[in-house]
Amino acid sequence: MGQDDQTLNLPGKHRPKRGKTSPSKHNNQSTPFRNIVQARLSRRDALRGSLEMAAGTLFMGAGLSACSSDSGNGGETSGGGSDPDRVAQLSFDSVQGVAGEDVNDVVLPEGYTYDVLIPWGTGILGAFPAFNADGSNTADEQNQQSGEWHDGMHFFPINGADNRGLLVVNHESLDMLFFHGYTLDGDGKAVPNRETDPETGLPTNANQVRKEMASHGVSVVEIQRMSGRWRITDTGMNRRITAETPMTFSGPAASSEVLQTKFSPSGAQGRGTINNCGRGFTPWNTYLTCEENFRGYVTTQEDPIPEEKNRYAITNFGFGYRWDGVAGDSSEVDGNFARWDTTPKGNGASDDFRNEANHFGWIVEIDPFDPNGTPVKRTAMGRFAHEGAEPGRIEAGKPIAFYCGDDDENEYIYKFVTADNWNPDNPNRNMLDNGTLYAAQFSEDGTGKWLALDISNPTLQSRFSSQAEVVTYARIAADLLEATPMDRPEWSTTDPNTGEIYFNLTNNDEKGDDAKDRNVTDSPNSPNPRDPNLWGHIIRLRENDDAPGATRFTWNIFAFGAPAGESEAINRSGLTEANQFAGPDGLFFDPRGVMWIETDNGGNAVAEATNDQLLAVVPAGLGGDRTLNSQNQASLKRFFVGPGRCEVTGIVLSPDARTLFINVQHPGQSFGSRPSHSFPAKGNGDPGNLPRSTTLAIRREDDGEIAL
Ligand code: FEO
Ligand code: CA
Ligand code: CA
Numbered sequence: 006m007g008q009d010d011q012t013l014n015l016p017g018k019h020r021p022k023r024g025k026t027s028p029s030k031h032n033n034q035s036t037p038f039r040n041i042v043q044a045r046l047s048r049r050d051a052l053r054g055s056l057e058m059a060a061g062t063l064f065m066g067a068g069l070s071a072c073s074s075d076s077g078n079g080g081e082t083s084g085g086g087s088d089p090d091r092v093a094q095l096s097f098d099s100v101q102g103v104a105g106e107d108v109n110d111v112v113l114p115e116g117y118t119y120d121v122l123i124p125w126g127t128g129i130l131g132a133f134p135a136f137n138a139d140g141s142n143t144a145d146e147q148n149q150q151s152g153e154w155h156d157g158m159h160f161f162p163i164n165g166a167d168n169r170g171l172l173v174v175n176h177e178s179l180d181m182l183f184f185h186g187y188t189l190d191g192d193g194k195a196v197p198n199r200e201t202d203p204e205t206g207l208p209t210n211a212n213q214v215r216k217e218m219a220s221h222g223v224s225v226v227e228i229q230r231m232s233g234r235w236r237i238t239d240t241g242m243n244r245r246i247t248a249e250t251p252m253t254f255s256g257p258a259a260s261s262e263v264l265q266t267k268f269s270p271s272g273a274q275g276r277g278t279i280n281n282c283g284r285g286f287t288p289w290n291t292y293l294t295c296e297e298n299f300r301g302y303v304t305t306q307e308d309p310i311p312e313e314k315n316r317y318a319i320t321n322f323g324f325g326y327r328w329d330g331v332a333g334d335s336s337e338v339d340g341n342f343a344r345w346d347t348t349p350k351g352n353g354a355s356d357d358f359r360n361e362a363n364h365f366g367w368i369v370e371i372d373p374f375d376p377n378g379t380p381v382k383r384t385a386m387g388r389f390a391h392e393g394a395e396p397g398r399i400e401a402g403k404p405i406a407f408y409c410g411d412d413d414e415n416e417y418i419y420k421f422v423t424a425d426n427w428n429p430d431n432p433n434r435n436m437l438d439n440g441t442l443y444a445a446q447f448s449e450d451g452t453g454k455w456l457a458l459d460i461s462n463p464t465l466q467s468r469f470s471s472q473a474e475v476v477t478y479a480r481i482a483a484d485l486l487e488a489t490p491m492d493r494p495e496w497s498t499t500d501p502n503t504g505e506i507y508f509n510l511t512n513n514d515e516k517g518d519d520a521k522d523r524n525v526t527d528s529p530n531s532p533n534p535r536d537p538n539l540w541g542h543i544i545r546l547r548e549n550d551d552a553p554g555a556t557r558f559t560w561n562i563f564a565f566g567a568p569a570g571e572s573e574a575i576n577r578s579g580l581t582e583a584n585q586f587a588g589p590d591g592l593f594f595d596p597r598g599v600m601w602i603e604t605d606n607g608g609n610a611v612a613e614a615t616n617d618q619l620l621a622v623v624p625a626g627l628g629g630d631r632t633l634n635s636q637n638q639a640s641l642k643r644f645f646v647g648p649g650r651c652e653v654t655g656i657v658l659s660p661d662a663r664t665l666f667i668n669v670q671h672p673g674q675s676f677g678s679r680p681s682h683s684f685p686a687k688g689n690g691d692p693g694n695l696p697r698s699t700t701l702a703i704r705r706e707d708d709g710e711i712a713l
């Protein structure tokens with residue numbers, strides 16, 4: 006999401022600054038034919054890799070072996086094409102950009118259509134409460150409905166079916182200016198129905214706070230395709246996980262001092278998940294939800310703010326949620342409102358939640374097939390503004406690497422490598438508790454190093470006393486080891502054909518002298534060469550020997566976002582009106598080798614030409630060094646344009662490649678005035694017809710395969 010998007014427009018003093026899914030391998034539902042295709046692709050790439058080596062390209066890991074039967078993020082998925090050479094060719098024509106805040110429909114290539122699936126407020130369990138289009142549903146109803154601000158998601162087939170599965174969807178945030186509805190005053194100005202203290206800006210209505218907490222988190226929704234359309238069903242697995250759902254901590258920080266609160270004196274338990282942004286998934290069929298901008302929710306009145314909180318940009322007001330405003334309400338349970346204010350109040354105090362700040366910023370593992378399971382916060386994977394947690398290539402007998410961005414200016418790219426090897430015949434479902442967390446350090450020569458954030462390192466021992474502290478304050482640990490500051494790392498994705506890892510770097514207008522007072526001195530640096538970088542770029546890395554646990558890698562930049570009309574110094578990939586983009590955010594290789602790029606362009610020059618969008622490219626089909634450039638940029642095509650003021654995020658392909666699920670987040674966002682339209686409904690965002698974030702199911706009218 007855009008860093009400014011989540012900040013409530015409040016009186017000036019309260020305005021803090023801001024900021025793939027492959028179909029899963031469910032029950033070993035492999036399709037032998039697909040494996041053959043993948044193997045052929047890999048051999049072809051191995052050949053190309055050798056040629057690249059000869060030509061002196063950056064990538065050292067040329068010796069690709071053919072996919073083993075259980076390797077590759079998508080190697081096992083069913084359906085798909087029949088001719089591997091087709092992978093090189095996208096079959097649709099790039100669509101025109103469309104711009105305008107009032108636009109309340111989407112653009113798709115000819116022959117494609119979409120269905121609206123799971124908009125905010127859709128009843129998904131319990132009494133299946135109907136959505137009130139004026140925002141007047143209660144907190145209890147919201148607990149049985151889809152949350153708002155859909156973000157990362159994944160599809161888990163049930164018993165390997167093409168037409169039935171669990172769609173698991175993140176709900177990142179909400180627009181407080183109309184989430185509870187709004188009214189128009191005599192001057193036609195929008196007045197939010199959120200009740201707040203006019204002096205402090207703090208919320209005063211506990212029911213509204215409970216509803217806001219209920220809208221965050223994750224929805225697990227069973228869907229089935231019937232007569233060509235996907236519909237919501239419920240056979241007992243549908244679930245809402247919210248900012249109040251009990252959670253367990255595991256890994257090095259669990260039951261340590263840094264997590265102890267009045268609610269959990271041992272530090273073993275927590276409550277809720279918030280700002281659920283990108284996603285990950287595991288080969289043992291669990292979902293990873295990524296807690297991003299928790300600094301918008303936990304606040305402190307400490308002055309000065311201690312380094313451990315300041316380094317995570319925790320302020321006295323956050324994004325204005327301030328759920329602690331209703332602390333002491335008769336409906337409060339065990340300080341569930343008070344906890345959001347993390348100001349120390351004395352160790353004996355019933356409202357001392359100084360360590361609640363450390364309860365967020367984690368990767369949270371959810372078993373979607375266990376509706377009563379307790380989500381687990383996997384602390385070994387580190388605490389920061391987690392954007393995503395996509396695995397690299399998964400192979401039996403090898404560890405699994407999960408790649409994670411920390412989305413803020415000048416933050417780092419991380420990977421977590423499991424200590425254990427993946428054994429598909431006897432999955433270890435706690436693999437995420439033991440392993441090594443690394444931060445990336447890029448060198449100018451196109452190589453890079455993974456820096457282990459491990460307490461055995463004397464540099465870290467000089468600052469921290471335990472691995473619990475290292476993972477909890479991972480940003481500080483990565484600072485000390487001099488990881489490379491990046492231009493806001495968002496999603497990563499893994500090329501199923503080559504194993505290369507791609508990362509979206511969404512933008513950065515705060516480099517060098519303007520940056521936070523840290524080790525950010527080399528501005529611009531080689532992996533982030535433009536300053537300012539208002540448009541973002543896509544970087545690509547490859548592990549040495551293609552080993553998940555490698556401590557060295559090679560890298561180059563795949564593509565630069567830019568307005569089509571900019572100079573070559575800015576528009577380095579030669580983008581045209583057919584594919585100009587900015588703010589790359591969501592990123593997803595589908596199992597066929599098509600890479601999808603979703604944007605959150607934040608209102609720059611590209612936004613004047615097109616609303617946020619979804620583009621597709623096949624890097625393997627670009628030829629040459631497979632870097633997007635002015636000669637081959639026509640291979641990057643615009644597939645979808647969203648309605649006004651939305652962000653396009655969240656993406657997964659159905660196992661048969663005939664449905665592409667994407668999320669439209671905050672269409673018609675208010676930006677301090679009023680919603681600009683009512684998407685997905687017709688209308689202009691009137692108080693009785695609010696816009697809603699939603700999942701869309703995109704399909705071809707002839708029921709053909711998407712994009713190829
Ligand atoms: Fe929630 Fe970094 O996007
Ligand atoms: Ca994002
Ligand atoms: Ca956004």
Ligand code: CA
Nearest residue numbers: 006007590605
């Ligand atoms: Ca973003």
